[in-house]
Amino acid sequence: MHAGDEVRILLVLHYDGRGFHGWQVQPDLRTVQGEIETVVERITGARRTVLGSGRTDAGVHATGQVATVSFPARWSASRARKALNALLPRDVWVEEAREVPMAFHPRYDAVARTYRYRVGTAALSASPFHRPYCWALGEALEEGLLKRGAALLPGTRSFRSFAKAGQPQRGEMCTVQEAAWTPWGDLGWAFTIRANRYLHHMVRYLVGTMVDVGRGRRALDELVALLEDPDGEATTSPPAPPEGLYLERVRYPSPSFVPSPPHA
């Protein structure tokens, strides 16, 4: 498991996205990767790169982001977890730490990522205990239309219609393995999607458009057109706001890579 005197440790991370300018290190901005690298440097005495399974945007939460970092071989995963949790700020937390082969790469080895998006339809979703963690819409959504929208998504196709315009993308084909709307308690609806990859802002554009269908502002046919003809005239609705979005789980091919069941 060691390369020279190093050990590679996989971390399963929770973070409250509100206080971060996203995952990736940026000069002079507070990011999740940056906060973890700072603490790793404090406890090991050397700057070490923390690799993530993918970037999350500013304001987006995680209950199952996966990252790796190398530690000196005298460190065990459980000691690393304790030291990180003792020093990390309160809005990022290591749920689990595990030793993985040095060759493991959290991004290239991932086969699927699951995101969850919460939409609050009840007035109570605007409470300070819920509003930071959902899109506090406060309007009813028609269950049948939400579910018919989600049922259109599984399969392999171009999702270019649902990508931030003008963003360079490495390929536009994505395979959606699962997509469903389920009740979010008495507060609203949660959309869960699992795909091999995503284009930039894709989940938020999908949710923004499906919510407009669900509240009767657009026809379901417009969603069909966006999916079937990325070169057509149709445009998406604005992206749903980041505070409703969670990176919930990252899957790897070998069972030994699969993190514990996620908790939301």
Added chain:
Amino acid sequence: MHAGDEVRILLVLHYDGRGFHGWQVQPDLRTVQGEIETVVERITGARRTVLGSGRTDAGVHATGQVATVSFPARWSASRARKALNALLPRDVWVEEAREVPMAFHPRYDAVARTYRYRVGTAALSASPFHRPYCWALGEALEEGLLKRGAALLPGTRSFRSFAKAGQPQRGEMCTVQEAAWTPWGDLGWAFTIRANRYLHHMVRYLVGTMVDVGRGRRALDELVALLEDPDGEATTSPPAPPEGLYLERVRYPSPSFVPSPPHA
């Protein structure tokens, strides 16, 4: 319902206690009462006192604090609610607003207040999505001992043992109407207590002591002694931290005063 050209409006409030130095206005400190009075002044053009059902300490949350404030008679309760929610900071929210008689007093008319305290026994309670809203203990508690502790509390007696030392108290007798520990999902335990009144820090001293009994650090007999003999030698455990505590509901004698069922 009006005295002269004023109307009295009752507000049911949620707030995330983290950002506040408690309920009550204090010079140069951010308080819930202060934030609401500032917004009321902005929308009515005059400084007006917001009366609360009682103070909550720094860091304590509410999902059912009750307050009143007078508005010019041209204001309806629903217009006041909308205007307040549009301008209040995101960590305080008006769930409900209702016109009440000018003579109504949210503190003196209250017959009971319900508090809830969440203790996280699962490791997951340390996640950034739970830790600000519970005591993230991370240790198992014995259900039988918690429940035997709570069963000792109902009735009328001096709770002086469970009050912050040296604080002047207007009387030390309290009537606990209900006290129970129930599961908090998979995350831990929630303690609910309803009483006509409380001494300063009383719920947090009770929880701190019951938790020490539940994790085997103290004998249940010590809790019995503290309750039966306020002049004895026994001392409480340290108070449980404020972030686990919620003011959940305030009850009034007339059904017309009773706010909607609380939500946590």
